[in-house]
Amino acid sequence: MHELSIAQSIVDIVLQHLPREEGVSVRSVRLTLGAMAGVVPDSLEFCFGAITEGTPLQGALLEIEHVPLRAHCNDCGGDTDIEPTLFACAACGSRSLTILSGREMQVRDIEVEENEGVR
Amino acid sequence: MSVITIERKVLEKNDELARQNRALLERHGIFAINVVSSPGAGKTSLLERTLEHLAGKLAVAVIEGDVQTDFDAQRIAKYNVPAVQIVTAGGCHLEANLVHDALGNIDLPHISLLIIENVGNLVCPSNYDLGEAMKVVVASTTEGDDKPLKYPAMFRNSSVLIINKIDLLPYVNCSIETLRANALRINPSLAVFETSCTTGAGIPAWCDWLLARTAAGKI
Numbered sequence: 001m002h003e004l005s006i007a008q009s010i011v012d013i014v015l016q017h018l019p020r021e022e023g024v025s026v027r028s029v030r031l032t033l034g035a036m037a038g039v040v041p042d043s044l045e046f047c048f049g050a051i052t053e054g055t056p057l058q059g060a061l062l063e064i065e066h067v068p069l070r071a072h073c074n075d076c077g078g079d080t081d082i083e084p085t086l087f088a089c090a091a092c093g094s095r096s097l098t099i100l101s102g103r104e105m106q107v108r109d110i111e112v113e114e115n116e117g118v119r
Numbered sequence: 120m121s122v123i124t125i126e127r128k129v130l131e132k133n134d135e136l137a138r139q140n141r142a143l144l145e146r147h148g149i150f151a152i153n154v155v156s157s158p159g160a161g162k163t164s165l166l167e168r169t170l171e172h173l174a175g176k177l178a179v180a181v182i183e184g185d186v187q188t189d190f191d192a193q194r195i196a197k198y199n200v201p202a203v204q205i206v207t208a209g210g211c212h213l214e215a216n217l218v219h220d221a222l223g224n225i226d227l228p229h230i231s232l233l234i235i236e237n238v239g240n241l242v243c244p245s246n247y248d249l250g251e252a253m254k255v256v257v258a259s260t261t262e263g264d265d266k267p268l269k270y271p272a273m274f275r276n277s278s279v280l281i282i283n284k285i286d287l288l289p290y291v292n293c294s295i296e297t298l299r300a301n302a303l304r305i306n307p308s309l310a311v312f313e314t315s316c317t318t319g320a321g322i323p324a325w326c327d328w329l330l331a332r333t334a335a336g337k338i
Contacts, residue, residue, distance in 0.1 A: 002211055002243035009129050017125050027120065031129070038246050038272045084271045087305045095307050105129040105246075113120050 069102030136215035140250025158239030264298035
C-alpha cells in the first residue's frame with residue numbers, strides 16, 4: 001500500500017503550484033500512469049480522496065491517463081505494446097526489448113477555480 | 120477556471136535524494152545493493168550467511184528496513200558489522216530519505232559493501248530508488264515458480280535473482296527450471312544464483328560475485 005505515500009507526493013506537488021490567494025480550489029488533477037508503474041489506480045483514487053479532505057484539493061477529480069507498456073524490439077526493430085506478464089515483442093516474440101514507455105508517474109496539469117465572494 | 124501546467128514526476132523528491140545517496144556512496148567507493156523479496160523469502164538468513172562468508176574479506180555495513188521491531192538488526196549485529204535499523208512504522212517500503220538518514224550513522228570511509236535489506240514486499244519497493252548500484256531480488260522455492268510473472272516490475276528492475284531455499288525443492292511445488300525461465304523471460308539480463316541458507320549451498324558463488332564487484336583494500 002504505497003499508494004498513500006504516492007497520493008501525498010501528488011498533493012505536495014500540486015500545493016506548490018497553487019496561486020497564493022485565498023479561496024482557490026482545485027477541480028481536477030491530471031496524472032499519467034504507466035502500466036508498469038506499480039500503482040493500483042483504484043487504491044490511489046481512494047487515498048487521494050482521503051488525504052485531500054480539508055485542503056484546497058478537497059473534492060478534486062484525479063484524472064488518470066494510462067500509458068501502455070511499450071517497447072522497441074532489438075531483433076525485428078518494431079515498436080509494440082507489451083503484455084507485462086509476457087514481456088515479449090508482440091510482432092516477433094523476441095525478449096530482447098528496450099522499454100519506451102510504461103513506467104511514467106507524472107502530474108501533468110491541474111484545473112483551478114477562484115471561488116467568488118471569498119476575497 | 121484556469122489550467123496550470125505542472126509536468127513533474129510524482130517521485131521526483133525521492134529520486135533526487137536517491138541521486139544524492141548514489142553520489143555519496145560512489146564518492147566513498149561503496150558498492151551498495153538493495154535486497155528485495157516477499158516476506159519470509161530469507162533475506163535476513165541470506166545476509167547472515169553472506170556476512171559469515173565475507174568475514175575478514177570485506178568491510179560490510181547493513182541497513183535493515185522493517186515495518187516494526189529491530190529483530191533483524193540484532194541478528195546482524197552478532198556478525199560484528201555496523202547495522203542500522205530503519206523502522207518504517209507501517210510503511211511498506213524504504214524511501215531514499217530514510218536511507219539518507221541511515222547513511223549518516225555509518226562510517227562510510229571504512230566500508231566497501233553496503234547491503235540494504237528492504238521491507239518484505241514485491242510491489243512497493245520497486246518504485247523507490249534508494250541510490251543503490253543494483254537491486255537483488257530473492258525468491259524462495261516455497262513461493263512457487265510463478266512469482267516473476269505476478270510481479271514483473273520487481274524482476275525487471277533487479278539485476279540479480281537469488282533463488283533461495285533450494286534444499287526444500289523435494290518438498291514443494293516448484294520447478295526451479297520454470298522459476299528461472301519465468302524470471303529470464305521478464306529480464307533476460309538477470310544474473311541468477313541458487314542458494315540454501317540451511318546447507319550453505321550456493322553461498323560461496325554468490326559471495327565471489329559480490330567480491331568481484333566490490334573495491335578491496337578497506338579491511
